[in-house]
Amino acid sequence: MKSTKQRNVILDIINNSYDHLDAYGVYEEARKKIPNISLGTVYRNLKALEDANLIDAVFDGADKLRYDRKTWHQHFICTRCHKIIDIYDLGFEQIDAYKNNKVMNYKIILEGICEECQKEE
Amino acid sequence: MKSTKQRNVILDIINNSYDHLDAYGVYEEARKKIPNISLGTVYRNLKALEDANLIDAVFDGADKLRYDRKTWHQHFICTRCHKIIDIYDLGFEQIDAYKNNKVMNYKIILEGICEECQKEE
DNA sequence: CCTCTAACTAGTAATGATTACTATTTAATT
DNA sequence: AATTAAATAGTAATCATTACTAGTTAGAGG
Numbered sequence: 001m002k003s004t005k006q007r008n009v010i011l012d013i014i015n016n017s018y019d020h021l022d023a024y025g026v027y028e029e030a031r032k033k034i035p036n037i038s039l040g041t042v043y044r045n046l047k048a049l050e051d052a053n054l055i056d057a058v059f060d061g062a063d064k065l066r067y068d069r070k071t072w073h074q075h076f077i078c079t080r081c082h083k084i085i086d087i088y089d090l091g092f093e094q095i096d097a098y099k100n101n102k103v104m105n106y107k108i109i110l111e112g113i114c115e116e117c118q119k120e121e
Numbered sequence: 122m123k124s125t126k127q128r129n130v131i132l133d134i135i136n137n138s139y140d141h142l143d144a145y146g147v148y149e150e151a152r153k154k155i156p157n158i159s160l161g162t163v164y165r166n167l168k169a170l171e172d173a174n175l176i177d178a179v180f181d182g183a184d185k186l187r188y189d190r191k192t193w194h195q196h197f198i199c200t201r202c203h204k205i206i207d208i209y210d211l212g213f214e215q216i217d218a219y220k221n222n223k224v225m226n227y228k229i230i231l232e233g234i235c236e237e238c239q240k241e242e
Numbered sequence: 243c244c245t246c247t248a249a250c251t252a253g254t255a256a257t258g259a260t261t262a263c264t265a266t267t268t269a270a271t272t
Numbered sequence: 273a274a275t276t277a278a279a280t281a282g283t284a285a286t287c288a289t290t291a292c293t294a295g296t297t298a299g300a301g302g
Contacts (some may be wrong), residue, residue, distance in 0.1 A: 002298050038252045059180035078235035107230045114199035123269055159281045
């Protein structure tokens with residue numbers, strides 16, 4: 001992976017933001033540094049950085065992917081407004097009630113390489 | 122919510138499938154019962170059924186929403202082929218290694234109504 | 243340094259999942 | 273049975289994302 005000005009700016013934006021930006025939000029931020037950066041470049045790099053495990057992608061529960069720094073934390077997602085709230089201090093015993101947010105459901109998603117894909121390596 | 126033939130068929134398909142169908146997959150199944158059912162009807166009802174908490178939506182990690190019955194379970198999602206595997210017996214102590222699948226990451230997503238949205242009620 | 247080339251970029255067009263729209267039909271209440 | 277709000281089929285539109293193309297650049301090897 002080559003190190004380009006565009007890629008570095010994008011990684012920087014994600015690493016310094018707590019806003020769970022979507023691709024267009026990253027694009028808007030990036031234009032402040034590189035005014036003629038292309039939206040396609042933003043999408044391509046977000047995907048490349050995610051594949052390289054340098055950033056995380058979070059689905060907002062509605063219709064869009066949002067991007068997030070790698071610092072270990074979990075998420076609370078509001079099913080009404082689709083706001084994403086970071087959780088740093090989640091103990092399993094508190095899954096049912098997280099602070100003042102009404103938890104209706106929780107999902108534990110394991111991500112990795114399935115057996116079949118491992119065989120193909 | 123009115124009870125229609127279309128809605129009942131769609132709910133039935135989800136409740137009797139272990140395939141994590143996407144909207145188009147549900148559409149194809151539904152057409153076996155109602156040949157001229159409209160794709161828009163499928164989308165509208167999937168969303169309505171999800172809002173009514175009768176079915177679940179799962180993001181496949183790539184680009185599509187898939188629908189799932191409400192039976193309590195968790196998911197393993199392959200980051201390579203985006204296969205979704207049901208997990209019924211997840212203990213927290215085994216999060217790091219789930220059967221023969223290589224778990225690279227896990228996400229705990231709490232879903233509910235955030236403080237601000239609660240105030241608006 | 244200089245050359246070379248694979249990887250990258252900007253800009254634009256295309257794709258594909260999802261939503262919106264419209265005229266018609268239907269569930270279910272009075 | 274009459275009424276009507278909600279639902280439907282079919283189609284058009286939207287919008288997030290990806291693909292394409294011609295030109296540019298990072299960085300490896302001489």
